[in-house]
Amino acid sequence: MSDVMVDVHGVHKSFGPLEVLRGVDLRVRAGEVTVILGPSGSGKSTLLRTINHLEKVNRGWISIDGELIGYRRSEDRRAARRASVEGGGGRRAGKLHELKEKEVLKQRTHIGFVFQNFNLFPHLTVLENLVEAPVSALRRPRKDAEDTARRLLERVGLADKTDAYPRQLSGGQQQRVAIARALALEPKVLLFDEPTSALDPELVGEVLDVIKDLASTGTTMIVVTHEIGFAREVADTVVFMDGGVVVEQGSPAAVLDAPRHERTRAFLSKVL
Amino acid sequence: MGLSTDSAAAPPGTAAPGTDPGTPPAKNDLASLKVVPARHYARWVAAVAVIVLVAQFAHGLITNPVWEWQVFSDYVLSETIVKAVGVTLQLTAYATVLGFLLGTVLAFMRLSHSPVLQTVSWTYIWIFRSIPMIVQLVFWFNLSALYDRLGVGIPFGPVFWSVDSNSLIGTMGAALIGLSLHQAAYAAEIVRGGVIAVDHGQLEAAAALGIPKLRQIRRIVLPQAMRAILPTAGNEIIGLLKGTSVVYVMAIGELFYQVQVIYGRNGRVIPLLMVATAWYVVLTSLLSIAQYYVERRYARGANRTPPPTPVQRARRFVRDLRAAAAQRNQPVHPLKSLGADR
Numbered sequence: 001m002s003d004v005m006v007d008v009h010g011v012h013k014s015f016g017p018l019e020v021l022r023g024v025d026l027r028v029r030a031g032e033v034t035v036i037l038g039p040s041g042s043g044k045s046t047l048l049r050t051i052n053h054l055e056k057v058n059r060g061w062i063s064i065d066g067e068l069i070g071y072r073r074s075e076d077r078r079a080a081r082r083a084s085v086e087g088g089g090g091r092r093a094g095k096l097h098e099l100k101e102k103e104v105l106k107q108r109t110h111i112g113f114v115f116q117n118f119n120l121f122p123h124l125t126v127l128e129n130l131v132e133a134p135v136s137a138l139r140r141p142r143k144d145a146e147d148t149a150r151r152l153l154e155r156v157g158l159a160d161k162t163d164a165y166p167r168q169l170s171g172g173q174q175q176r177v178a179i180a181r182a183l184a185l186e187p188k189v190l191l192f193d194e195p196t197s198a199l200d201p202e203l204v205g206e207v208l209d210v211i212k213d214l215a216s217t218g219t220t221m222i223v224v225t226h227e228i229g230f231a232r233e234v235a236d237t238v239v240f241m242d243g244g245v246v247v248e249q250g251s252p253a254a255v256l257d258a259p260r261h262e263r264t265r266a267f268l269s270k271v272l
Numbered sequence: 273m274g275l276s277t278d279s280a281a282a283p284p285g286t287a288a289p290g291t292d293p294g295t296p297p298a299k300n301d302l303a304s305l306k307v308v309p310a311r312h313y314a315r316w317v318a319a320v321a322v323i324v325l326v327a328q329f330a331h332g333l334i335t336n337p338v339w340e341w342q343v344f345s346d347y348v349l350s351e352t353i354v355k356a357v358g359v360t361l362q363l364t365a366y367a368t369v370l371g372f373l374l375g376t377v378l379a380f381m382r383l384s385h386s387p388v389l390q391t392v393s394w395t396y397i398w399i400f401r402s403i404p405m406i407v408q409l410v411f412w413f414n415l416s417a418l419y420d421r422l423g424v425g426i427p428f429g430p431v432f433w434s435v436d437s438n439s440l441i442g443t444m445g446a447a448l449i450g451l452s453l454h455q456a457a458y459a460a461e462i463v464r465g466g467v468i469a470v471d472h473g474q475l476e477a478a479a480a481l482g483i484p485k486l487r488q489i490r491r492i493v494l495p496q497a498m499r500a501i502l503p504t505a506g507n508e509i510i511g512l513l514k515g516t517s518v519v520y521v522m523a524i525g526e527l528f529y530q531v532q533v534i535y536g537r538n539g540r541v542i543p544l545l546m547v548a549t550a551w552y553v554v555l556t557s558l559l560s561i562a563q564y565y566v567e568r569r570y571a572r573g574a575n576r577t578p579p580p581t582p583v584q585r586a587r588r589f590v591r592d593l594r595a596a597a598a599q600r601n602q603p604v605h606p607l608k609s610l611g612a613d614r
Contacts, residue, residue: 054476105484106482107482109481109482115477117473119474119476121478123572123573124573125573133481133482136491137482137483166573167574167575181481
C-alpha cells in the first residue's frame with residue numbers, strides 16, 4: 001500500500017443524465033508509467049481530470065500519496081462514540097469535508113497536468129510560463145524559479161526559446177514547454193491528456209521522446225493516448241477503458257498482444 | 273494556372289507538342305514586354321468631385337466672416353478655457369478610473385457563482401443603464417434633499433458619525449459620482465465581455481497549476497481579456513470625455529460650460545463653439561493615439577511578429593524612397609520589379 005501513488009476507488013461521474021464514469025478502480029505505483037487506452041467517449045480523459053479535481057466525482061474517492069483529493073476526512077466524535085457503544089466499528093464515524101478552492105489549488109501543485117491543446121499562456125514568454133506557478137503557488141524566490149525553469153527547458157531541448165512567446169513556437173515545441181511547465185512544480189505525479197493528438201504527425205516523435213526520457217528517470221505518470229507503439233515501449237501498465245469502466249489492465253504484452261476481452265480485441269484491431 | 277489554357281494561349285510554333293509541359297511557353301517573350309497598368313477612369317472622376325466639394329467647404333471655413341477666426345484664436349488658449357479643459361480632463365480621468373474599478377468588481381460579481389452577487393450586479397447594470405446620465409446627475413445634485421446627513425453606524429441601528437451631505441459631496445463630487453456610477457454600468461459589461469472571451473483552457477491551465485484565484489484573474493485572465501476590452505473601452509472613455517459636457521447643468525466650470533458663459537456675455541456663439549470643438553477633437557485624438565499604443569502592448573504574444581507602428585512605417589517609407597531614388601538609374605526588369613513590390 002505504501003508505494004501506491006495514485007489510488008482511484010469506485011469513481012462515478014455524470015454530466016447531467018450522461019454517466020461517463022461508472023465505477024473506475026485504478027492503482028498506480030510510484031515511479032510507474034500507466035497508459036490508458038480506449039475509444040473516444042470511454043471516459044479516459046474525464047478520469048484523468050477527476051484525478052486533479054478539475055472534475056468533481058459523484059461517488060468514490062481518489063487519493064494521491066495517501067492524501068484524499070478534494071476532501072478532508074474528520075473524526076466526528078459523537079458519531080464515533082455512538083459507533084463504539086453500538087459496537088458497529090468506527091468505519092461510519094466521521095465526515096468528508098469538501099475542500100475550499102484554495103486548498104484544492106494547493107493540492108494541485110503536487111499533480112502536473114499536460115493538456116491536449118497545450119494551454120500555454122500566450123501573453124507570457126516561455127520563461128514566464130514556467131516561472132508563474134512556482135512563484136505564485138509555491139512562493140519560491142523568482143531567481144530560483146528561473147534557474148529551475150532554464151534547467152527544465154534545457155532538458156526538453158528548448159534552452160534557446162526562453163524569451164519566445166508560445167505562438168512563435170511549433171506545436172511540438174509548445175507541448176514540450178507545457179511539459180516543462182508542469183515539471184516546474186516538481187509534482188508527485190504527471191498526468192498527460194492526449195499530449196500528441198493536436199500535433200502534426202512529424203512533431204509527435206519529439207514530444208514522445210521527452211515523455212520517454214521522463215519515464216526512464218522514474219517519474220510517476222498516467223498517459224491517455226492513442227499511440228499504441230508508445231504504450232508498448234514505455235508503459236509498465238496498460239489500462240483499456242470502454243463505456244466508463246476499466247475493461248482490462250496488465251502489462252503491455254498481456255493487454256496489447258493477448259487481450260482477454262472481446263472489446264479490447266475489437267479496439268486494437270482498428271487502431272493497430 | 274492550368275496547363276491547357278497555357279498551351280491554348282501560346283501562339284502556334286512557340287511550344288511544340290511533346291516538349292516539357294511543366295514550363296509555360298513563351299515565358300521569355302512575355303517577360304520582355306512592357307506592362308501597362310489598368311486605368312480607373314471612374315475612380316478619377318469620383319476623386320475630382322470629392323476634392324471640389326472639400327475645397328468648397330474649406331473655402332467657406334476661411335472666407336465666411338461668421339466663423340470669426342480672430343475671436344477663435346483670442347479664446348482658444350485663454351486662461352479660462354485652458355483651466356476649463358483641465359476640469360474636463362479631471363472629470364474624465366477620475367470617472368474613468370472609478371468607473372472601471374467599480375465596473376470590474378461588478379463584472380466579477382456577475383460572473384461569480386453566488387446568485388446574490390449575480391442579481392445585485394445585474395440589477396445595478398439594469399438601473400444605471402436605464403437612467404439618462406443628465407437625469408442621474410441632477411438627482412445627485414439634489415442628494416441633500418433625499419438624505420441631508422450621511423453617516424457610519426450599525427445597519428438599521430445607531431449612527432456613530434455623520435456629516436452634512438452637501439458639505440461632504442459638493443457639486444464636483446456629485447458630478448463625479450454621477451459620471452462614475454453611470455460609467456461603471458457600461459464598464460461592467462465591457463469587462464465581462466472581455467473575460468468571457470478568454471479561452472476556457474487558460475483558466476483550466478491556471479487552475480491545474482494551482483495558481484491562487486486572485487492571481488489567476490490578475491495575471492492570466494485580465495491581460496488576455498484586455499485585448500477584447502480595449503477597443504470598446506476606448507470608445508467608452510472618448511464617449512465619457514465628450515459626455516462630461518453634460519455636467520454644465522450643474523454649473524461646473526468644465527469646457528462646454530465656460531464656453532457658454534463666454535458667448536452668453538459677448539454673443540460670439542459660433543467661434544466659441546469652435547473653440548470647444550477644437551479642444552474636444554484634440555483631446556479625443558490624443559486618447560485615440562494612446563489607445564493604439566496600449567492595445568499594441570497587450571497584443572504581445574498574439575502575433576508572431578507585431579505589425580509596425582505608424583511612426584515605424586513612416587520611417588520605413590522614407591528609407592524605401594531613398595533606396596528607390598538611388599536605384600533609379602539602374603534599369604529594372606518590369607516583371608521583376610512588380611514582384612519585388614509585393
